[in-house]
Amino acid sequence: MVRCVLPRKELGKTVIDDSIDLHQFSKEHPEIQPGGWWKPRDCKARSRVAFVIPFRDRWKTLRVLLPQLHLVLQRQKIHYRIFLSEQSGNETFNKGRIMNAAFLESQKIFSFDCVTFHDADLIPENDRNLYVCPYMPRHMSVLVSTLNYTGFYNLLIGGVLEMNISHFRDVNGYSNEYWGWGGEDDDIAFRIENSGYHFIRPPREVGRYFMVEHKKAYRNPQR
Ligand code: UDP
Numbered sequence: 001m002v003r004c005v006l007p008r009k010e011l012g013k014t015v016i017d018d019s020i021d022l023h024q025f026s027k028e029h030p031e032i033q034p035g036g037w038w039k040p041r042d043c044k045a046r047s048r049v050a051f052v053i054p055f056r057d058r059w060k061t062l063r064v065l066l067p068q069l070h071l072v073l074q075r076q077k078i079h080y081r082i083f084l085s086e087q088s089g090n091e092t093f094n095k096g097r098i099m100n101a102a103f104l105e106s107q108k109i110f111s112f113d114c115v116t117f118h119d120a121d122l123i124p125e126n127d128r129n130l131y132v133c134p135y136m137p138r139h140m141s142v143l144v145s146t147l148n149y150t151g152f153y154n155l156l157i158g159g160v161l162e163m164n165i166s167h168f169r170d171v172n173g174y175s176n177e178y179w180g181w182g183g184e185d186d187d188i189a190f191r192i193e194n195s196g197y198h199f200i201r202p203p204r205e206v207g208r209y210f211m212v213e214h215k216k217a218y219r220n221p222q223r
């Protein structure tokens with residue numbers, strides 16, 4: 001089978017709609033397999049990507065993200081599977097732990113080429129922001145609507161981060177020690193640099209995301 005050709009232009013538009021019913025969406029998209037995976041049938045996908053979405057109590061943002069993410073990835077002809085990693089109970093949120101846990105579970109299911117850690121509230125706006133596996137860790141969410149699409153700081157790699165499996169293993173994943181809000185993203189930035197890797201980013205006009213409104217999480221005292 002021929003390898004898939006990557007789209008060079010935008011093939012569709014994302015919509016911001018939190019009234020989409022996820023059960024209805026899954027009925028309308030029987031091509032999405034149970035467990036939330038899909039692969040192109042007419043060509044051989046260039047990348048097999050596990051998506052990890054850390055989650056608790058953010059149904060509104062998830063209803064916007066999931067349909068759009070499925071459609072974008074299918075337009076990009078990515079072989080993907082989406083893992084929703086939900087923290088149960090009411091204890092302090094620990095994003096690093098649930099992302100690490102989902103990564104380990106994903107490894108038992110399929111031999112993915114890379115993994116994308118994806119906030120539940122960031123909606124990719126540009127089809128040309130390709131989720132194909134990167135040769136170096138790639139920070140995808142360069143500009144975000146709530147920050148008026150301006151860059152924040154150079155080491156910022158939170159939001160959407162895609163890494164090869166071997167790189168993620170090399171840096172020993174995320175820290176398990178950041179409770180509450182934030183920190184784990186800056187920490188993995190240092191892990192990546194200390195392991196001799198560097199980040200790459202898509203061009204600013206491509207790496208654009210819309211952030212769905214949500215209430216602010218409690219700040220982590222470390223910050
Ligand atoms: N998150 C969640 N529930 C929470 C807090 C965080 O699901 O109560 C997840 C969700 O994927 C979210 C991400 O962690 O997009 C980052 O948290 P948040 O959006 O609050 O941080 P921000 O980057 O907006 O400050």
Ligand code: MN
Pocket residue numbers: 119121211214
């Ligand atoms: Mn957010």
